[in-house]
Amino acid sequence: MxxxxxxxxxxxxxxxxxxxxxxxxxxxxxxxxxxxxxxxxxxxxxxxxxxxxxxxxxxxxxxxxxxxxxxxxNFPRNVSDHRRSILPGVAIGFTACVSVPDVKSLGVHHTIVYDRIITNTAGAYHNSTGIFTAPYKGLYVFSSTAMSVAGHTQYLDIVKDGATVNTFLADGLGNQGFEATGNQWVLELDQGSEIWIRTSHAGEIHGNCFTLFSGFLLSETE
Structure with a gap:
């Protein structure tokens, strides 16, 4: 107005x-x-x-x-954990090999030291001792390839915290050349658990990076 x-x-x-x-x-x-x-x-x-x-x-x-x-x-926690575990700087994984030509005169329960590191993203594998230490509780995948010296066999153990998980065989007996075997395991580890490969009995293995040890974190668990 x-x-x-x-x-x-x-x-x-x-x-x-x-x-x-x-x-x-x-x-x-x-x-x-x-x-x-x-x-x-x-x-x-x-x-x-x-x-x-x-x-x-x-x-x-x-x-x-x-x-x-x-x-x-409501998103599943294990999926988010797995996603987190593969982010840069957090991923856990390693591959190492025996670099010398042959490792002879191995005793019973002799730890195999994979001295040459190929991958070791979080430094959880120690190439001075041959032992992997789990930085997180979770589900891990490990694999090992072992090559025996021609005409010899070598039994090896994968060990978790001092106890044998599984025994495998690199069998070169009766062969004129080297013989290799490969194995894989899925193991649930606690934080601080240790994994390594050792001899089951005395013997020798072939190196030159034909004998390897690998592992990685698949997923964290509660």
Whole structure:
């Protein structure tokens, strides 16, 4: 509602009614003011409309964020653990080999030292002792390839914390050349558990990196 108060000065000249110049100027200013007010009201209505649309969009995004948060909470922990375990700087894995040509005069329960490191991403394998130490509790995969000297056999054990898990054989008996065998194990380890390969009985093995030991973390466990 617009309310204008003004003083009207009217002149009579030769029978013609005439307003003062001041009144004409006032009317012109009032017209400009009214036009500006109308434009401001339209701008305010436009801003209100945009604000309402923005509030609706924010509410929609909040609902989507809440649904995503619930989905992440229900995501299987073992999958997220496995994903975390393969990130750079956290992945656990190694491969090492026996670099010397032959390891002879091995005694019973002699630890095989795989001295040449090919991969050792977290430093969990120790090439001075031949022992892998688990940095996390989890499910690990280990494999070993052993090559026997021609005409000889060699029984080997994979050992977990001092106890034999499995025995395998590199059998070159009766052969004129070298004989290799490969084996793989999936083992659940506690943090700090130790794994290594040792002889089951006295003998010798061929090196030159044909005898290898590998392992990696498959997934962390609680």
């Amino acid at each position: 617009k309310l204008y108060t003004c003083i009207l000065l009217i002149y009579f000249y030769d029978g013609v009614i005439s307003t003062s110049p001041e009144f004409d100027a006032l009317l012109a200013r009032l017209a400009v003011t009214e036009a500006r007010q109308d434009m401001s009201e339209k701008t305010i209505e436009s801003l209100k409309s945009k604000l309402s649309a923005a509030e609706q969009q924010i509410q929609k995004l909040q609902i989507q964020g809440s649904q995503r948060s619930k989905s992440e909470k």
